[in-house]
Amino acid sequence: MRRRILKLVGQVLSICTLDPNTHDGMHVAEEDDFVASAVVYPSSTEEVQTIVRWANEHRIPISPISIGRNYGYGGAAPRVRGAVVIDLGRRMNRILDINPDDCTCLVEPGVTYFALYEEIQARGYKHIWIDVPDIGGGSVLGNAVDRGVGYTPYGDHWGMHSGMEVVLPTGEVIRTGMGALQGNNSWQLFAPGFGPTPDGLFSQSNLGIVTKMGFGLMPNPGGxxxxxxxxxxxxxxxxxxxxxxxxxxxxxxxxxxxxxxxxxxxxxxxxxxxxxxxxxxxxxxxxxxxxxxxxxxxxxxxxxxxxxxxxxxxxxxxxxxxxxxxxxxxxxxxxxxxxxxxxxxxxxxxxxxxxxxxxxxxxxxxxxxxxxxxxxxxxxxxxxxxxxxxxxxxxxxxxxxxxxxxxxxxxxxxxxxxxxxxxxxxxxxxxxxxxxxxxxxxxxxxxxxxxxxxxxxxxxMDQIASTYNWNDGALLRFNERIKDCLDPNGIMAPGKSGVWPARYRGRGWEM
Ligand code: ADP
Incomplete structure (x- = not known):
């Protein structure tokens, strides 16, 4: 019965939406295998924190997307059927900064490549380029977090980031790199900051919701x-x-x-x-x-x-x-x-x-x-x-x-x-x-x-995670330990990249 209802929901959603934010528009599995039960549209980091706390209280799986294109990799769909999609793109779409001297920017999840490009043109910054992937409709932040690439010398989008703001699975918010220093003036200039660099934990992962991210921008090479x-x-x-x-x-x-x-x-x-x-x-x-x-x-x-x-x-x-x-x-x-x-x-x-x-x-x-x-x-x-x-x-x-x-x-x-x-x-x-x-x-x-x-x-994702199996799967076990520590209720994108929280592990979710 549950499956039939979800299938119906999936069909209605696919008819209603051209670029869905509830499921995988390019579904290689059954259309309702990966489908959301609801979508929420926060407008601020504080609202993201409220949603995350609520998800903990009610043990509801949530799944963040920025724009949700992610073509060929699952679109906007959550890994766990029935999870609530946190669509950050619709309302958190401000370009917070473009610095024409340092050639950097700071963006929210909903900023697309088109939007950033157009803003740079509108401000007349002819000396700054952006780097775009094959399709420009996606999110600058989302693509970088999922380690997408582009085609200028700045094509390593993850490698070009400097500074993140992240809502953790328990609702606290942190800033990485120089952003951790109150009143700092170098957040987009020096990615590592001081001490352990946690940024990698938030890439292709299920350990946080990234609400702001900075990038270096390429200077126009002069031809x-x-x-x-x-x-x-x-x-x-x-x-x-x-x-x-x-x-x-x-x-x-x-x-x-x-x-x-x-x-x-x-x-x-x-x-x-x-x-x-x-x-x-x-x-x-x-x-x-x-x-x-x-x-x-x-x-x-x-x-x-x-x-x-x-x-x-x-x-x-x-x-x-x-x-x-x-x-x-x-x-x-x-x-x-x-x-x-x-x-x-x-x-x-x-x-x-x-x-x-x-x-x-x-x-x-x-x-x-x-x-x-x-x-x-x-x-x-x-x-x-x-x-x-x-x-x-x-x-x-x-x-x-x-x-x-x-x-x-x-x-x-x-x-x-x-x-x-x-x-x-x-x-x-x-x-x-x-x-x-x-x-x-x-x-x-x-x-x-x-x-x-x-x-x-x-x-x-499960199959590929299992191929990274050196030392009897030591890396996956390490990721699971971090997951259980940072997300004790297992609410954040369970199963993303093959990492399942304790509540789900070994209970038939892996595929
Ligand atoms: P795009 O629209 O640029 O293709 P998506 O919004 O679909 O990018 O993001 C790709 C994937 O990256 C998502 O499925 C999700 O796993 C992850 N992701 C995207 N945005 C965030 C975010 N703000 N915080 C954490 N993970 C994110």
Whole structure:
């Protein structure tokens, strides 16, 4: 009965809301597996404290979101069905400070990349950039807390933060770093402050609700130039990654760089799969390549989108090196941007890598009607052999489960993430089951070879936490001890990142 009521609630909510703040709009599980029972909209830190105290009193699980996009990782949904979502974004959305001299800002959870960008433009601060992820509608604070990335040299959003205000699971509020000093003047300038640095406890965690967060902002580098290289064969992958590693560590490749598979470019056309192919299994490679031939960049297997920063003479120095190295791959081509139309995807990457918020990236979700997506996101060394091993896992498992795959290698600095996006029809339970089964298989295959995911959908958090198992799972036990200490009633986002409070542990919640 309870399940039927929740299902009904889920259906009504999904019809009522385009961008839901009650459940996962891209549900890879059943729609009502992760659904809220209520949403509250605090307007201040004090109101957040009141909610948290009330949750303790009544032992109600609560789940904070900032804007709640979190596409592919569970959206706004709580891990525990029936939890109350604390939607901070709607009313706590003030830009508290933009300091044009120090190039810093202090924001509340509801400040989106668009809002911050527009405010900087409105104030005429031409010398300050922001760093944006692929989609600019999300929260600056929420993305950083969940360790999202962007595409300028400031792309490590978590790494660029300085100072947090956090409501703890028992309702007290703390400020980290220099913010702990009454009357301080350096909160956004020196993240560590003095003594133990607890900030990491509030990232991808369930130990607090972040109500304010500061960031360093990138100074305008005085010019920028996007570039695109294409490479003809899938087998070029290993050599390419070997070329990328030293260039990226030396910051000749200056931004979090993307090596995208051509299938993603076909997906970005925004047409459904049925437009190209109606058979079972993966769309055959020859069809993908036939479509690619007609795209502006022509046929290829891989595309490298990068950006060079600074005045022309500085850019030339770096671009000459990049061109010389990439052209070592037989058949490599550098695409001349002046040949590309204004609506080409190249210009989307150009804007994103120069800090202008965009909304185009998810066009490939239209691959299936009623499309949703979920990502396999393992971390690895920037080595040809690791790229090939992960690529083999992804291809093999997607083939086994009749799924197309949209992969990108994203090179941070000394590590890379392979992001494999899997698109499915949310109404097709067989396809959703296959997407889940393939993800589970990929996570296990990867762990056996020493690769772990950096972030995941709610449905896979327990599995991934269990792969971080050195010393008989010592890290998870440590996290559980902290959880039980800071959140004795287990009310704060139980199960987030696989960390369950004592009240829930071992009682059938893990999946
Ligand atoms: P975005 O809209 O930018 O994608 P979300 O608001 O969906 O970001 O946040 C992503 C995840 O980060 C949430 O599911 C939640 O686990 C965590 N999170 C977001 N905001 C907060 C916050 N203010 N305090 C604690 N955790 C948060």
């Amino acid at each position: 920028h130039e996007a570039y695109l290289f294409t490479f003809p064969r899938e087998e070029d992958l290993a050599q390419l990654i070997e070329i990328i590693r030293p260039l990226r560590i030396a910051m000749i490749l200056e931004n979090v760089a993307q090596l995208r598979h051509v299938s993603l470019q076909v997906g970005l056309e925004g047409k459904p799969r049925s437009h190209y192919y109606n058979g079972k299994g993966r769309v055959p490679d020859n069809i993908i390549h036939d479509v690619a031939k007609k795209l502006s960049h022509g046929d290829c297997a891989w595309l490298y989108y990068g950006m060079s920063y600074g005045p022309p003479e500085i850019r030339k120095y770096k671009l000459d090196i990049i061109e010389k190295e990439f052209m070592k791959i037989p058949g490599a081509r550098r695409i001349d941007p002046s040949t590309l139309p204004a609506d080409d995807y190249f210009w989307v990457r150009d804007r994103v890598a120069s800090g202008v918020p965009e909304l185009e990236e998810l066009r490939w979700v239209n691959w299936h009607p009623n499309g949703g997506h979920v990502a396999f996101s393992p971390v690895s060394p920037v080595r040809g052999k690791d790229a090939t091993a992960l690529w083999d896992i992804a291809r093999r498992r997607c083939e086994e489960f009749d799924l197309d795959l949209f992969p990108t290698f994203v090179v941070g600095l000394r590590e890379m993430h392979l992001i494999v996006e899997i698109v499915f029809n949310r109404d097709d339970s067989v396809m959703r089951n296959n997407a889940r089964a393939s993800l589970r298989a990929m996570i296990d295959d990867a762990a056996k070879q020493g690769y772990g995911e950096y972030r995941t959908h709610l449905a896979f």
